[in-house]
Amino acid sequence: MAGQEQQQPQSRDSQVEEDIPEAPPAPPEAQASASTEGVDDLLDEIDGVLESNAEEFVRAFVQKGGQ
């Protein structure tokens, strides 16, 4: 059991790494300036990630009640 429980994070690990090639975290100062730069570049990237047909996608996201 222990071995099996250990296996799955590794497989997911590699998946996550493929998805986001990470740079080391920048210090807060650098991040603060980053947030005011590169907005056009950021939006271009997000354009490519957003689900197509926003109106239909948002409308179909209907949840039943929760806590």
Add this chain to the structure above:
Amino acid sequence: MTAAPEPAAGGTLPAGGAMRVMGAETEYGIHAPSAPSANATMMSARVVQAYAQVTRQRAAGGAETRWDYTDEEPLHDARGWTVDRSSAHPSQLTDQPPVLDAEAVALAYGREELELDGQDESGTLLMNMVLGNGARLYVDHAHPEYSSPEVTNPRDAVKWDAAGDLVALAAVRRLAADPDLPPVNLYKNNTDNKSVSYGSHENYLMPRSVPFGDIVRGLTPFFVSRQIMCGSGRVGIGQDSSTPGYQISQRADFFEAEVGLETTIRRPIINTRDEPHATADKYRRLHVIIGDANLSQVSNYLKFGTTAMVLSLIEAGLAPKVEVFEPVAALQAVSHDTTLTARLRLLDGRRVTALDLQWMYHEAAAKLAQDTGVGDKVDGDGHTHDVLERWAAVLTQLDNDRAAAASSVEWLAKLSLLDGYRERDGLEWNDARLGLVDLQWADIRPEKGLYYRFLARNRMQRILEDAAIAAAVSEPPADTRAFFRGRCISSFGKDVVGASWDSVIFDVPGYGRLQRVPTREPLRGTKALTGALFESYREAGPFLAELLGHNAPPAA
């Protein structure tokens, strides 16, 4: 079934600061774009089932571990009474096992829908798992929910909550790879923006000796204002988003009462559910339902860290003496004011901003931490100093450098993206693309989730390394009873027939009866106390024999 003595005694945590037994519960929004009318409870069960397949606990262990409902008391009110079952809302009856068989689904949703949706050949769906990291993964109403293991500090609260997002991601990947099932998306948010909200709850252990009225007075102004650091942001005003705009909190518009037992109807700022999941005469479990689910690590860290410190203030009788006039309206006024300039009326006539309120709490918490010594950078408890520093830094940035605050405060990060779209494309707040940005911000897939795109660009600060979060998917916290629970699952899963926050139940060959090991003290069952025992045994029988002080059972 026999009740065994508790594992050896554990210690106590330093008082006066940010350390406390705590945990997180996250209900995920669930959506199958290719099957939009699919039954949400059924899909949620598939998520749990998929994770069981990922861990292979079922294959190896002959079924997932069942949840033990013996000690669930959802109708106990912290104010001192118990609600009659017949007068409770059905959603409050969380102590009955939601074993969802075909019949129950048919009753709830209609037989035709069930047949369309398909079902397990056995007719029953897996609704509940206890994980090797000590967490619980289950179906709560119509959402998959991950309840983190108990931890002792805000950094670990963030770590094991974020591990839950990886658990959910693993289930999503598994379902996506199954050609026979529709792919399922999970969202770490709290509303569908069409009038429905679902929760992310926090739990904090407190001494029962603290009067509940003190908790209500001390926490209410804090909860009205902490959203300026911890809110996740929401496109739309009002429960049904009928008013275009942007607000700080996902949850604020869904709160209608100041104090109460309910969590699904007439939601209260202070929830009085009183299930300690621990020795009931010593502890209460404060069940906090007002928070937003956070992907931002800093927002999540401050949510747990500052709240834990305010509870320390309340226990010491040192909470700021402030009372907000009409707190529910004030909560919503704060959420709707992204300029952070709205002034709230206090009962003593003063008018203060949410930032002012937070600084009052920070000042009191810093003084208590200094007086008790837990806030010392070198000799303190190792957490309180950092919480105080980050708390002050974020409040200062919120006041004078919002661009800097956007790298840690979730609602500001999301707003920066929305503002980018509004400016570039001239979008109004009711444009569907802004609604999509709001929704997809919370998609837990790193390639689709917009929070994760920000994280990859280092536009969001990290508190934890990715590797530490990944390890917490399978590793339990070392310093609470979650260690014992998690290790029982990962070491002896096939012999564990049930588990809950305060018990693990074994069915071991050779023992005539089920063996229930109570774990009612949250700081026992730690690695320090039981780690060696797990190292010593490969089989549950001899392990239990030593733990319970029995002679070894006869060979089966």
